Amino acid sequence: MKPVARLRRRDCVDPGLWPDSMPLLLRRLYASRGATTLELAQPRLAQLHPPELLGGLDAATALLATAIAEDRHIVVVGDFDCDGATACAVGVRGLRMFGAKRVSHAVPNRIVHGYGLSPALVDELAALQPDLLVTVDHGIACHAGITAAKARGWQVLVTDHHLPGEHLPPADAIVDPNLRGDAFPSKCLAGVGVMFYVLLALRRHLRERGAFAGKEPDLQVLLDLVAVGTVADVVPLDANNRALVAAGLRRLRAGQGSAGLRALIEVSQRDPARLTATDIGYAVGPRLNAAGRLEDMSLGIECLLTDDLARARDIAATLNEINSERRAVQQQMTDDAERALARVALGDSAPPAAICLFDAEWHPGVVGLVASKMKERLHRPVIAFAPAEPGSDSLRGSARSIPGFHIRDALADVHARHPHLIERFGGHAMAAGLSLRMEAFAAFAEAFRDSAATLLTPELLQAELLSDGELSADDFCRASAEALRDGGPWGQGFAEPQFDGEFDVLGWRVVGERHLKLELGLAGRRLNAIEFGGWGGLAPPPRVRIAYRLETDDYRGGEAVQLVVVHREAVA
Numbered sequence: 001m002k003p004v005a006r007l008r009r010r011d012c013v014d015p016g017l018w019p020d021s022m023p024l025l026l027r028r029l030y031a032s033r034g035a036t037t038l039e040l041a042q043p044r045l046a047q048l049h050p051p052e053l054l055g056g057l058d059a060a061t062a063l064l065a066t067a068i069a070e071d072r073h074i075v076v077v078g079d080f081d082c083d084g085a086t087a088c089a090v091g092v093r094g095l096r097m098f099g100a101k102r103v104s105h106a107v108p109n110r111i112v113h114g115y116g117l118s119p120a121l122v123d124e125l126a127a128l129q130p131d132l133l134v135t136v137d138h139g140i141a142c143h144a145g146i147t148a149a150k151a152r153g154w155q156v157l158v159t160d161h162h163l164p165g166e167h168l169p170p171a172d173a174i175v176d177p178n179l180r181g182d183a184f185p186s187k188c189l190a191g192v193g194v195m196f197y198v199l200l201a202l203r204r205h206l207r208e209r210g211a212f213a214g215k216e217p218d219l220q221v222l223l224d225l226v227a228v229g230t231v232a233d234v235v236p237l238d239a240n241n242r243a244l245v246a247a248g249l250r251r252l253r254a255g256q257g258s259a260g261l262r263a264l265i266e267v268s269q270r271d272p273a274r275l276t277a278t279d280i281g282y283a284v285g286p287r288l289n290a291a292g293r294l295e296d297m298s299l300g301i302e303c304l305l306t307d308d309l310a311r312a313r314d315i316a317a318t319l320n321e322i323n324s325e326r327r328a329v330q331q332q333m334t335d336d337a338e339r340a341l342a343r344v345a346l347g348d349s350a351p352p353a354a355i356c357l358f359d360a361e362w363h364p365g366v367v368g369l370v371a372s373k374m375k376e377r378l379h380r381p382v383i384a385f386a387p388a389e390p391g392s393d394s395l396r397g398s399a400r401s402i403p404g405f406h407i408r409d410a411l412a413d414v415h416a417r418h419p420h421l422i423e424r425f426g427g428h429a430m431a432a433g434l435s436l437r438m439e440a441f442a443a444f445a446e447a448f449r450d451s452a453a454t455l456l457t458p459e460l461l462q463a464e465l466l467s468d469g470e471l472s473a474d475d476f477c478r479a480s481a482e483a484l485r486d487g488g489p490w491g492q493g494f495a496e497p498q499f500d501g502e503f504d505v506l507g508w509r510v511v512g513e514r515h516l517k518l519e520l521g522l523a524g525r526r527l528n529a530i531e532f533g534g535w536g537g538l539a540p541p542p543r544v545r546i547a548y549r550l551e552t553d554d555y556r557g558g559e560a561v562q563l564v565v566v567h568r569e570a571v572a
Contacts, residue, residue: 005379005567006465007463007500007547012200025480026487027225029497035239043243051201055182059173060198061205063132068100072131077117078107078301079137079191080292080365082285086229087159087192089258089304090222094199097217098206104128105305107297107316108363111389111463114396115433116144116163121564122152130154137191138162140176141170141426159194161235162426163408180437186240188493192229193244196222223248224257227489231277232285234430236568245489260303263316264288270552278488278496283425287316290323293365326366333362333370337384341374344482350355353461354381354452356445358395362386368398368431375400380462381407381452383434392439394423401430405452408432414447421447467547467565468502478559481552500547502571503527510535520546520563528553531565541570 015027016036025040035041051057067074074095080086088105095103106125108114113121115427116138120357122145127134132155135142139158146156146169156171163178176200177184199219207216227248227529231242237245251257252265252275261284265272268283301445303315340380355374367384374382381401388394396433401407408427411434425434436444471480490496504521511517516534520527529548547567553560 007465007545007567007569009467009469009500023480025443025471025475026483029484029487033494036445040239042246043239045243045247047239048050048191048243049185049240051127052205054175054177054184054194054197054201055179056173056175057201059367060157060159060175061202063155063173064095064098064134064202065205065209065211066196067155068095068098071101073102073104073129073136073354074100075125075128075415076103076105076134076136076140077121077125078296078297079116080110081106081137082232082289082292082300083191083229084137085196085288085292085297085300085304086232087190088224088301089260090192090199090225090229091134091136091159091196092305093225094195094202094217094219094222096103096203097219098199099211102132105301107292107301109296110292114388114435115426117142117149117156119148121145122148125149126152132157135159136195139169140164140172140174141169141424143167146171150324152233159191159198161189161191161194163428164214164265165412165426169251169485175541185445187242188236188238188239190230190233190235190241192226192233193509196226196244220247220251224251224261227252227277228261228280228284228288231280232289232490234281234492235428237277237489237491238493243488246492249275249277249489258304259306259309259312260315261301263309263312264319266313267316272486274554276485277491281491286326287319287323290326291449293369294322294326294329294363295412329363329375329470330366330369333366333384334373336362337370337374338377341378350461351378351380352449353454353456354383354449356383356385356397356441356448358385358441360387364388364396367396368400368433371398371400373532375402379461381405381410381456383448387438388435395436395438395441397434397436399427399432399434401432402460405456410448410451410455413451414444417451418447430488461496465547466495466498468497469499471499471534471550474527476522476527476550476561478552478561481550481561485552496549498547498549498566500545500567502543502545503529505540505542505544508540516540516565518563518565520544527563528556528560529563529565531568534568540568543571545569545571 005326010032013031017033018027030041048235076091078084092105134157139162140162158171158174160176198410217447227245264284270279288300291297306312364386367386371382371384383399385395385397388396399407406429411425423435506517506521509517518529518531518532546565548565553562
């Protein structure tokens with residue numbers, strides 16, 4: 001079922017001018033990603049775009065400064081994913097650093113309230129008697145909820161990074177780099193990054209008014225949270241985001257992160273001194289996300305807000321258990337999806353240009369992960385739906401896309417042509433969410449497939465795997481693997497390096513039922529490799545071409561390295 005990927009090597013680029021201390025391998029990798037100077041490749045905090053370029057900050061800082069000065073009750077309203085949780089923690093911690101004495105937080109329950117600041121959540125927040133609501137990582141599409149909050153006499157500050165609709169909600173202030181006409185150079189900030197910028201602007205606002213009698217707050221202590229939320233939300237790592245993530249990683253590697261993040265790193269069995277963006281994306285982020293997927297993200301936010309390491313470890317252990325449950329649920333749902341897809345893609349015929357999946361037994365908190373898995377396997381845009389709650393006729397869908405197909409714009413196109421189908425939607429180019437009624441599912445699925453078939457060309461539907469070329473035999477060493485590990489942060493938009501080449505298969509065995517352990521030969525050298533999920537029931541051929549990542553083999557220790565295989569094909 002998985003499409004055959006076309007392996008293509010990146011174009012060679014003049015590496016530019018570098019200090020002699022920069023390894024030649026990294027110079028080549030950076031240049032191929034558009035970074036031809038040290039400043040572009042490894043940006044520092046001093047190179048961040050200044051806050052004054054981000055629209056809406058004057059109104060936002062005025063609201064916050066007044067609320068702090070008048071001891072008003074500020075409620076930071078988070079979201080139930082990792083970006084929303086870290087943004088909430090940054091907002092609460094930052095406002096308290098600036099002297100706010102009455103700061104609370106709230107987060108919607110996915111099943112009870114639905115997405116974002118809904119009227120149902122506003123009704124529940126009334127017991128807190130807030131004066132000012134600050135939404136983080138959502139709000140730009142929460143028209144009804146913000147209207148309900150304003151009707152109660154509350155002020156509302158929206159901080160978000162999602163794409164706005166045709167009309168903006170009636171908030172008192174909105175900060176979103178993706179507002180039409182906003183001059184901020186980077187449109188890639190995650191929700192946590194937007195909140196961090198609001199705090200940068202608030203600090204300047206308070207400084208200009210002489211609010212700091214002594215030493216002003218050091219916002220760098222929040223960068224560990226900014227790094228985790230940014231990586232986990234899979235936003236493009238442009239130079240601005242890489243500066244934020246790199247600074248946060250430095251704090252985490254030095255053991256200076258929040259108690260909650262240190263506990264999550266510990267329970268995920270990662271070495272904090274060697275932590276990478278990949279570790280955040282595959283180990284730390286999912287454990288935090290699991291609370292919002294299956295339970296209540298309030299637990300995850302509590303983990304990020306506590307300064308008691310013992311309490312943080314207790315919560316992290318609970319989150320680890322929830323994540324194990326999430327993996328089991330995800331595997332069952334993925335198996336269901338594969339069986340459904342097998343009925344769609346019969347024989348040798350290609351699957352449709354886009355896929356919509358629904359199962360009445362699926363969990364709405366995990367459909368995004370299923371959509372992502374199916375998107376990877378089919379190289380097609382996929383939307384997975386589940387009942388909003390057991391027995392409900394309201395469906396919640398999570399969409400994942402492929403390069404070249406803007407999923408949020410595609411939903412807007414369907415909504416414009418069939419305004420009765422989608423109840424609400426929002427998102428980005430590569431990921432989006434929506435809700436609709438059960439009876440509208442079939443018509444929506446057809447309309448979405450038609451839209452995709454019109455917009456997707458055969459070239460876009462061809463899976464492509466970019467390689468950084470071959471490594472020489474001398475590059476298969478610990479020094480090269482460490483340079484690659486520490487040369488990041490790598491991620492979306494600044495791809496983690498992967499290479500390709502032909503190897504002899506000297507030996508192989510199956511580990512953990514699904515993974516393939518390989519011993520490969522190249523120029524007289526024997527190299528260890530592993531292909532996760534690579535066992536398909538057939539022995540590998542004697543000679544293969546693979547695409548792979550070069551990593552340190554910390555399990556074996558010493559100078560050991562291993563190749564992590566991401567693509568394998570036989571060589572005739």
